[in-house]
Amino acid sequence: AQKVTQAQTEISVVEKEDVTLDCVYETRDTTYYLFWYKQPPSGELVFLIRRNSFDEQNEISGRYSWNFQKSTSSFNFTITASQVVDSAVYFCALSSNAGNNRKLIWGLGTSLAVNP
């Protein structure tokens, strides 16, 4: 069975702090995809990144970086020098490459509050 665990329910930091959101996944598939989505207070779900299981390179996009480690089945998300606008719920998700299956298995989300 596939599963995504985001153990941190809520995180509160002060602006300019670095913060890491943890994501641990379970799957028996050899090829799979991992995602991060952001849901700001306005409610929309915004796609941030997709990572393929065969590409373990870490990725950096501005203040955002992602650390994918197959050995520990983790796909963690770090925000450097956090800002108030980063306050949101962040979801990690997993998808397999099996057949016609396009379902995403979602974590329960981590609510990040960045305080001024």
Next chain:
Amino acid sequence: DAGVIQSPRHEVTEMGQEVTLRCKPISGHDYLFWYRQTMMRGLELLIYFNNNVPIDDSGMPEDRFSAKMPNASFSTLKIQPSEPRDSAVYFCASSSRLAGRYNEQFFGPGTRLTVL
């Protein structure tokens, strides 16, 4: 490009009434997903379509819920009769199998449904 379009954005209705939510996916996308989000249950996949055909409706809560996709650019989610426990935010998302965009789902703004 226009994103996923949902209507209405807000719906308030009384118990027992029929509710119809509408979605227009991103042009060219061949997968369409309907989700429900509540505080108690998080983000739940209700049903998804591929090329207008329902692939997995195992998440549809009960017979009161039905979804259709008569063509590639339009889908509806209908609740009849509605109940207070159906109050939630309903999201529509679409995705494409085009190279480089495998399995990413792009979400509409959601419909906030309140059943009194």
